[in-house]
Structures are given as structure tokens and as C-alpha cells.
Amino acid sequence: MTNPSSDSIESVLQESRKFPPAESFSAEAHIKSEAEYQAMWDRAKDDPAGFWGEMAENLDWFEKWDKVLDGDMPDTKWFTGGKINAAYNCIDRHLKTWRKNKAAIIWEGEPGDTRVLTYQDLHREVCKFANVLKQLGVGKGDRVTLYMPMIPELAIAMLACARIGATHSIIFGGFSADAVADRNNDAQAKLVVTADAGWRRGKQVPLKVAVDESLEKSPSVEKVVVVQRTGAEVTMVPDRDYWWHDLMKGASAECEATPLDSEHPLFILYTSGSTGKPKGVLHTTAGYTLGTMMTSKWVFDLKDEDTYWCTADIGWVTGHSYIIYGPLANGATTMMYEGAPNWPDEGRFWEMVEKHRVNIFYTAPTAIRAFIKWGDDWPNKYDLSSLRLLGTVGEPINPEAWMWYHRVIGQEACPIVDTWWQTETGSIMMSPLPGVTATTPGSCTKPLPGIVPDIVSKDGTSQPDNSGGLLVMRQPWPSMLRTLYGDHDRFLATYFNEIPGCYFAGDGARRDEDGYYWIMGRVDDVLNVSGHRLSTMEVESALVSHEKVAEAAVVGFPHDLKGEGICCFVTLKNEDDTDELKDELKKHVRHAIGAIATPDTIRFTASLPKTRSGKIMRRLLRDIAAGRELVGDTTTLEDLSVLAKLRESEE
Ligand code: 6R9
Numbered sequence: 001m002t003n004p005s006s007d008s009i010e011s012v013l014q015e016s017r018k019f020p021p022a023e024s025f026s027a028e029a030h031i032k033s034e035a036e037y038q039a040m041w042d043r044a045k046d047d048p049a050g051f052w053g054e055m056a057e058n059l060d061w062f063e064k065w066d067k068v069l070d071g072d073m074p075d076t077k078w079f080t081g082g083k084i085n086a087a088y089n090c091i092d093r094h095l096k097t098w099r100k101n102k103a104a105i106i107w108e109g110e111p112g113d114t115r116v117l118t119y120q121d122l123h124r125e126v127c128k129f130a131n132v133l134k135q136l137g138v139g140k141g142d143r144v145t146l147y148m149p150m151i152p153e154l155a156i157a158m159l160a161c162a163r164i165g166a167t168h169s170i171i172f173g174g175f176s177a178d179a180v181a182d183r184n185n186d187a188q189a190k191l192v193v194t195a196d197a198g199w200r201r202g203k204q205v206p207l208k209v210a211v212d213e214s215l216e217k218s219p220s221v222e223k224v225v226v227v228q229r230t231g232a233e234v235t236m237v238p239d240r241d242y243w244w245h246d247l248m249k250g251a252s253a254e255c256e257a258t259p260l261d262s263e264h265p266l267f268i269l270y271t272s273g274s275t276g277k278p279k280g281v282l283h284t285t286a287g288y289t290l291g292t293m294m295t296s297k298w299v300f301d302l303k304d305e306d307t308y309w310c311t312a313d314i315g316w317v318t319g320h321s322y323i324i325y326g327p328l329a330n331g332a333t334t335m336m337y338e339g340a341p342n343w344p345d346e347g348r349f350w351e352m353v354e355k356h357r358v359n360i361f362y363t364a365p366t367a368i369r370a371f372i373k374w375g376d377d378w379p380n381k382y383d384l385s386s387l388r389l390l391g392t393v394g395e396p397i398n399p400e401a402w403m404w405y406h407r408v409i410g411q412e413a414c415p416i417v418d419t420w421w422q423t424e425t426g427s428i429m430m431s432p433l434p435g436v437t438a439t440t441p442g443s444c445t446k447p448l449p450g451i452v453p454d455i456v457s458k459d460g461t462s463q464p465d466n467s468g469g470l471l472v473m474r475q476p477w478p479s480m481l482r483t484l485y486g487d488h489d490r491f492l493a494t495y496f497n498e499i500p501g502c503y504f505a506g507d508g509a510r511r512d513e514d515g516y517y518w519i520m521g522r523v524d525d526v527l528n529v530s531g532h533r534l535s536t537m538e539v540e541s542a543l544v545s546h547e548k549v550a551e552a553a554v555v556g557f558p559h560d561l562k563g564e565g566i567c568c569f570v571t572l573k574n575e576d577d578t579d580e581l582k583d584e585l586k587k588h589v590r591h592a593i594g595a596i597a598t599p600d601t602i603r604f605t606a607s608l609p610k611t612r613s614g615k616i617m618r619r620l621l622r623d624i625a626a627g628r629e630l631v632g633d634t635t636t637l638e639d640l641s642v643l644a645k646l647r648e649s650e651e
Pocket of ligand 1: 613
């Protein structure tokens, strides 16, 4: 193992530090050895139907399937002929065991209020709300929009939809009224469940006001159910709007789960595509539930005694799969937090880890970079010794952030699972197995059993190790998306026509000689500088490895001589935004990667424009870097004032 504090080229480009799992961890893990993993992976590749059929025995079925794997990609169906219910698998089956009175959801509101729902409690609330839905005229196949804060009622509403076969479409609470209207219209939603408002950094997010506005433009919605969360004043339209607590008061707690076809639509989740129109990714019941269940068990090594916390918002796929469906299908205890990580102060997450003795913690690199910026004193104030496993998701993690997470949060004792997957894949595709895989900062390591990735060139030819290319999947997997809602042609064009016979993920990656995968980011983020291919991530990693840099985003811009030039947007840990530092950073990158990577422009900024899910909006930065008028959709932007400031800072 090389010196972990080295910031040499090696640490950025050819990360070679390896962290094997502790023997004591492996001994207790669900998957214990490389040999065990390899046998599972080989079996799943050679006999996917046999492998997944066996895995599906872990679910409860009303009727067994006729066929495990029905048809090849793109139109693969799974477990056809089977009858199943996702809510039944997440709740009812645990009631027959000792887990009946186990905490299913431990919830904490931003103001500090808490609620614990046992599996029995969850069952009662879900049955009651399922009856409410029926009473409001919602039935199997109808679409229901959930536009809610991170409160237990959101989990209850999801599972109530699943229970009666209504398809939920969750819209992140930070989206605008227009975004809600677009999604309501696309899904032809019949009902919206919302709240008066939600808490975010001590302020109220007025959800009901936005719903009222959205409904002027989305006529398919007949009724609205409103949870009283903050007590904000709202307008209730007679015969359209109903209070959650009024409806629940009279509802029966008896509601059998509806046996549904394996391929019954479970949910739609909108995600951004390359065009302005969001894509309605559709997931179905059996395959998705199986995928999230097995991956939660393998990757997070979930045990009955664990308190597991995924900090995502349920409005994103990570929250769907790894706060609700995956953990609950395993009978785990899942935590849910309503608010911001820096409220009332920057120690909030660590205070919660200490208070609830969290064992497994799953967050995003962007959050980790914020923690680094806020300083080690915050986590150091709290007892984090309950943690035994850490995870990341959402974007490539730069080695420095990985090392900080390992050192300061994991106290060098927790495996880190860097999980690569997408809204479309439904569940984790590539990740270390914590009891098996030697982790290495910046790599999501290897495919999980049942996942067969490859790196190909544009014409679909497999690429040799270490030469980058397009990341594709060569075999179908149970939790893959089935279509884009109402636009099957776009589904085919986006994911399957690009590289015939494969699922095309839209990411670039390389595989090294150990078979580890390194995600290089979206293929549209790859720069071509003087004919050399460069990942924006590589340059960002180099910048972030400089002691004064908090965060960096790198984009290409049209350059007369080089084809593309490199523009770096940089936020600093201290206010030291001098021209000398710009030169120093250019040299630093040049030193870390090589002359071809020398930035053309460095621009200091107080913050970077991000989507509400925390992804840097590179398209906007590209426009700014190129001096173009800003074009396209900014509705997902976290803070519009960031944009104004960036333009002011133009050189
Ligand atoms: C789960 C989720 C998917 C895109 C994906 C990729 C990036 C996600 C990553 C990662 C590197 C990881 N991404 N996980 N890149 N390492 N561990 O984030 O879904 O919001 O649909 O984003 O995010 O570029 O294509 P989604």
C-alpha cells in the first residue's frame, strides 16, 4: 500500500492503494470470499434464469412464475405468470416473524421531532391509506403523484399505492410547480398527495401552494390529499382537497394486498435526459423488488441488528430503492431524515449517527465534499464508533474525498462501497462487496452477480483493459427499466439503438487489469483536447487534491487551436482568490496529469450550480464557459442566484 497522503499523479490517475476487508468483517458478511462471489457471478452469467429463479425464492409470491426470463433485451420480461405484491413483501411477510414489533422506519424531522414505525405500525398505516386511495377512486393501474417532504407519510403513501397496484410517481419536493404540472400531465396522474409545507434549513417549502399552481395546468388530477406537516396556512378547494388526517380517521386498517402480475408497473420516476423533456422511467413489480432486495443485502450487508441510514431524498431513485423498497424487503431498520445536513449546524448528520447508533451510512460524494469544506471538527465532536460500513452513490468520487471519508468518518475501520447505478437500472450494478472486495479510492470495482458490463467503442467492439470506452450491459437484469412512460421509441433510441444488442448507460468507463471499473462520467463530459481524450473528472480530482480547493467542476469550451479548451470552476476553502493561486492551480493540474490537461481558464466562484439532487450542472457551466446565452431547462437548479454570480465573475 502506498502512502495515502501522497498527492502524486498516481493518487489521481492510477490509484493503486487497496484496502482489503478486515477478516473479522468477511467472516460475518453475507458474501464472505472472492471464490463465493466469483461462483455466484459465473453462475448468473451462464444461467441467468436459474440464478435469478433461485434468488426469487427469497420473495413471497401469491403465484409462482411460469418463466423467469422471458425475451431478450430490450423487451425482456421477468417472472411472467407470477403474482406478487411489493408492499406485501416489504411489510406483511415480516409480521409473521419476530420482526412484527421491530422498527421498520426511524424518522427524524428537521426541527428534531421523531417517529418510529414498527412493521406492525407501518402495516396499519399503509392499509388505512390504501383504503383512503380506494375511497377517492384510485384503483389498479392509476397513476398517483407524490409531492411530499421526507416524512413518514411519504413512505406510507408509496407502499399504499403498491398495495393496490396504483403506480406512484414521486416528484422531489424541490421541483417547481411547472415541473409538477409537466409530470402530472405526462403520467396523466389522477391524484396528488402533498403536504402543507416541508422544513428545509428552518424555512418552510410551500408544497401545497405549488400543487395549486400546477393543477391549473394539469387537468387529469381530480383530487389532492394534504398532510399537515408545518401548520402553514393553505387553501383547501372543496371536493378536491382533503386533509390526510381527516381521511385516515375513518379508514379501516384491513386491506388485503392485491396480487399483481410480476410486470405490473410499480412506479414512474422522472429523470433528466439529453433533451429538455424529462424521461419517465418505468419500473415493474417483481424484478425491481428482487433487484433492490438482493443488492441491499449483498452491498450493505444488512443484518437484523443494523440501523441503516441512506441520506438521499426519496424523490430520487436512491431513496426509492435504498430507503424504502430494498431495506424493507429485507426486514431492516431504515432511517429517514427530513431536512438539511447543516441544520441547525454542520454537525447534524454526525449528531444523528451518534444518537441513533447508525451502523451503515450511505451518502453522495457531493455531500462528502461539503463535509470536508465544513471541517473535521464537526464529525470529530461526535461518537461515530457505531459505523461499520459506508457507501457513496451518484457521481464519481475523487480519491481525496474517498480518503477523507475513510479516515474521518470511517476511522479507517469501515469498508466503503462506491456504488454505480442509475435511475434506469433500478438497483446497484457495480460495487465492492464489503466482505470480499479490496476497495480502491475512485473505483466502483466489480459488477454484482447477474450484471454483465462491458466497455465498447462506438461500433460496439469490446475494448481491451485500460482503454476507455462506453459502458454497456450485455445481459438483462431483473430491475432494469421497462420503458419510458408513454414513449417506447425514445426508450429504444436512448438505451438500445446506440450499441445494438446492449443496454447503453450513457457513461464512459475503463476496466483495469484487475477487472475493476472506473467511471469517467457521462460521455458528454469527456473532453477532447488536441486529440487527447480527457475526463473532466480527472482534472477535477487533480484540482481537489490541492489543499486550498474545496470543489471543482471542469467543462470543455470551443478552442481555436485545441478543439476543446479546459475551463475550471473552482470553489476555495478560504478566500484566497488571487491570480497567483490561479497560476498555482494550473501548474498543479499540469503536474498531476500532464501538459495536455493544463487548464486554459480558472474561475473562482462561491458555489457551483447543482441540480437539487446535488449533481453539478455541467451543461450550464459549458454555456457560461463558452460565453453562450444560457439555454435549456434550469428548473432543477438548487439556487438560481449561483448562476447570476457566475456570470458576474466572467473574465
Ligand atoms: C443512482 C443514481 C446516474 C448517473 C450515472 C453516473 C452517475 C452514479 C456513480 C456515478 C460514478 C458512481 N453515477 N453513481 N458515477 N460512480 N458510484 O445516481 O442515479 O441520478 O439516475 O444518476 O450518475 O453518471 O449514469 P441517477
